[in-house]
Amino acid sequence: MSGEVDALYIFLLVVSGIMTVAIFLAVTVFAVKYRRRSPDEIPKPFAGSLLLETTWSVVPFLVMLVMCAWGAKVYFDNSVPPKGALEIYVVGHQWMWKLQHPEGQREINELHVPTGRPIKLTMATEDVIHSFFIPAFRIKKDVVPGRYSDIWFQATKPGNYHLFCAEYCGNSHSAMIGWIHVMEPADYERWLSGPGGMGSMASVGERLFQQMGCSTCHRFDVQGRCPNLTGLYGRSVELKDGRTVIANDSYIRESILNPKAKIVYGFDNIMPTFQGQISEEGVLQLIAYIKSLSKSDRGTNVQ
Amino acid sequence: MTPHEIIPKKTYFVIWIVLLILTVTTALVAYVDLGVFNIYVALTIAILKSLLVILFFMHVKQSSNLMKVVVAAGFFWFGIMLTLTLTDYLSRYWLPVD
Amino acid sequence: MSATPLVNPNEQASIEKPNYLNAEHSIKSWLMTTDHKRIAILYLISITLFFFLGGLFAVLIRIELLTPVGDLVSSDMYNRLFTMHGIIMVFLFLVPSIPAVLGNFVIPMMIGARDLAFPKINLLSWYLYMAGGIFTLYAVVAGGVDTGWTFYTPYSSTYSNSYVLSAATGVFIAGFSSILTGLNFIVSIHKMRAPGLTWGKLPLFIWSLYGTSLIQVLGTPVLAITLTLLGIERFAHVGIFDPALGGDPVLFQHMFWFYSHPAVYIMILPGMGVVSEVVACFARKNVFGYGFVAGSSIAIAVLGFLVWGHHLFVSGQSIYAGMVFSVLSYFVAVPSAIKVFNWTATLHRGSISYDTPMLYAFGFIGLFTIGGLTGLFLASLGFDVHVTDTYFVIAHFHYVMVGGMVMAYLGGIHFWWPKISGRMYPEGWAKLAALTVFLGFNLTFFPQFILGYLGMPRRYHAYPPEFQVLNVMSTAGASILAVGYLMPLIYLIWSIKYGRRAPANPWGARGLEWETSSPPPTYNFEETPIVTEDTFKYSREEVEVV
Amino acid sequence: MSEATALKHQFDDLEQQKESSTMGMWIFLATEIMFFGGMFTAYTMYRYLYPEAFGEASRHMNVLVGTINTAVLICSSLTMALGVRAAQLGEKRMVTRLLLATMFLGLVFLALKGYEYHEHWVDQMAPGFNYAMVGQHPREIELLFCFYFIMTGMHALHMVIGECLLTHLVIQNHRGDFSAGYYSPVDVVGLYWHFVDLVWIFLFPLLYLIGQHVEK
Ligand code: HEA
């Protein structure tokens, strides 16, 4: 991944290097060669040349289009996470990063990941805009309040890499830094099973699902006044106003924090908002739980 | 503007009446359910009204081309702001998710 | 238009003609003046003060960054330093620099008018500028602002506990000063040209300021409303960009950059205009491809409005919008390229002298090229993701703004100094200063490109130790730069009293401003000049079309 | 003031002076378009995101008063236009009368606007100061109400400035500053006044009418 960006960088560097040298040389040579030799010297005037003007507009422009297209390709490729990526959840706070593995491991300002596997981060922030930046992997993404931001990478070499917050976020912005520990997959497995886990995210979410009272409405045996959440994740949902949406992370988050925004077809809007009662981390745990409901098809009644 | 270009009173009154009629129309049409078209009708009428005001009340119709360009530029730049900002909002959720 | 022969300075000393400087002497005659030349001087003084204040903050930033740990100032203080550095340098120094000082001074003369179209509004814009400056200074003195010059929400609207409102008010008011200056210039250029001075004969400086004024007039109001919305949100605790109400912080960024990207062209076009004049004068040639250089100023002004989204590539803007803005960013680079090539071509077979303004022009061409080309790096989506919000961006914009515009500003000040003050500056010192600035500048900002590529984020008060070497180089460069900037301050002030008296046209330059005496009389010309020849006609020979 | 003293020193003749001031005003109005344009842009984005909520919010507006106010402003534009015409013809008394009529209509508009604001206050629809969540989309409605108050407030502020300019014109006209040869201040303030009307022509449908077709 860093390779693609660096190839682009080399290209940019070479083209610009050539142009810079050309212009510096031209200016210097002209300045020396045509220096004023007598005070009353008047050079021959030139009006210009259409041919030259066209050449030096069109040729650089074509070169620039290459820069643009190449840059866009790298950007697009890096915008869509591949399927089957390992998902990790990130919440930015003033001024620290909280990270959670689906298996339950939680970390602060540190992230352990295995090599050879795409890693997808789903990121939220509790307060202002932060930006998740790992220079070594050439990735960066702002984490904007009110929605999820995605980013992905794949590490190839074990080692420790810098993690920075790149969007100015207040007093200790420069202290919102940490390390990415890239490990061989086997080491990673060992690390996962080490201390620090509190049960998987889904199981924490399941507990939360009961504590928050979600389970009083959303039951898994009967489909009464509330939709059954089994198999919801990734499905398309028909809404009351006729639109259909894909039930992804953002949709579920919105359903919890602002249930009135999108109402499921056939249901009434009786779900209360949980805004202010639940942290972004909690929401992520609930999502992990709801997600697990569609993966294992475990639609038991948790009541 | 030289005196012979002074617009007759009648023109002003006609424009005024038309503006009032359009105002009432837009208010009434707003209660008719045209679905998504309500907003387009409302905006079309608003644009029509503003054209009348600009061309006649503000004398742009008889003004020099330079002045017309200045007026057009103002709206054109507003259009730039609107459309390019919209490119973001319209396409934000196009990306396939997962 | 023939070059006035050099007059023996001693001969002229005794016969000081009545001019705008000695017409009246009271303080009131300065503070209530409507003479564009005096207003230019008011601007010159106030802008210089703000430049050194902004520079002082820069010095503190650089000293803090000497060591990886934050030891000189607290992180809170550091955040205030770069914010106030950015705000002051951009809104109170660079945006008004060339337009309000040099533009004000020479535009009416270049077009052969007695004054601008609205002299009172011209004075009003200086007062607005000062009022804006005072609000900003109040914010500085009261405890500072810590939002960054970009004022991003929701940090600025909800979380920051600094003097955001007062600083935003300052910028808002200074913005109106900028609007009024632009308005005045546009009307003057359209309506006040001397007989015979057709568009095709206008000096290129006028063309570039015309483009600048377009941006000032059409862009600045959007900054005003954006800051108003921010202020209301902060003051009344209502949500406008607040996600808790479904608002979108990214919308703020759109609106901010809708102004602030075009504003970067407010901060380069005037410099390009100065360079066009200077290169023509000191190569004694008409500028190569006059029509293209003139047209590219307008093209930059217009296209500059279409690219703002390149500041939002990682902000959560749609990636398709990012693509559109990336392509458009390359469009706007073409007219800049045209200018660079045409200046270079003007040098070809010229008669080049190395007077100080020309040295600055050389500096401009080189540094702007580097700065502009690194802009192309940033406009390339895939690469920007890596370097955005790092020192690469810092280096990019200091190359264009300091290496480009500040160089051009200094070049222009030296070029027109004889006209402004009626005195010559000391050439030897001036050359030394130009050289010092050039070297100091490169040492300060070149290492920052590398820092950025290595991943050092901007707005960092402390940084990992492996970045220290490059930071030390940068700080060393900044100290040299400081010397380079202090030198002109001293010798220009010195020259007002002790400098050799300047003839009307010391450089043998073209343009109506050189036809009148130095310093010019209050109404610029004894009688309205009539223009028959091209501005850049340095030679009696017919212009050869290649 | 005779025509000779009306000519400012920087100009060659009155024609140049008049053209300059008209052009200056139009450029200023272009900046105003961008100023209001910023708000309209932000409005458009949110209305695109939350069409239903914005429709619902518009049903909290008093359409009758809004319509009347639109008509009042259009009438004031007429009197203003006629006032400029009278100035072109040098009919001094007529100018005063028409300008006063314009000012009066402007005040009527402001009074009605004040009445509406009062209604919203009573209904607890003033975000930040006195606001109670209501309806299907309480958050987005609050968002729209922020825009409502800011946009109409900015518009009202421009009306107030217009009133001040008109007062000044009336005084100048009374002093006899204007004539058929020199009346550009009247012309220029007229442009400003029409522009303020123009803004309202768009505010009215966007804030009051967009959601009325849906049943309450
Ligand atoms: C004077 C000010 C100025 C100028 C003129 C420019 C000019 C340009 N800028 Fe810059 N820019 C800033 C000031 C300026 N910028 C500032 C202040 C910021 C950061 C703000 C902040 O975040 O705080 C910034 C940030 C910035 C970014 C966002 C970076 C980020 O935050 O991620 C981008 C991205 O596209 C960019 C691009 C460009 C481009 C394409 C140009 C082009 O106009 C450059 C065109 C010029 C040339 C290209 C050189 C001459 C051409 C040739 C010699 C031809 C040869 C070329 C080829 C053959 C290819 N700029």
Ligand code: HEA
């Ligand atoms: C026009 C614009 C302009 C100019 C001229 C400058 C000039 C300089 N800038 Fe500035 N800079 C910005 C615009 C500008 N800058 C902006 C917009 C930002 C972004 C802010 C943000 O992130 O929000 C920034 C940020 C910025 C940073 C990054 C801070 C960070 O992100 O953490 C740095 C770091 O090196 C820096 C350095 C410098 C230096 C060394 C100079 C030098 O060129 C300055 C040279 C001048 C002097 C050295 C003054 C000399 C005089 C004295 C020393 C005398 C002492 C004083 C008195 C007697 C009163 N600038």
Ligand code: CUA
């Ligand atoms: Cu978090 Cu910067």
Ligand SMILES: [Cu+2]
């Ligand atoms: Cu930009």
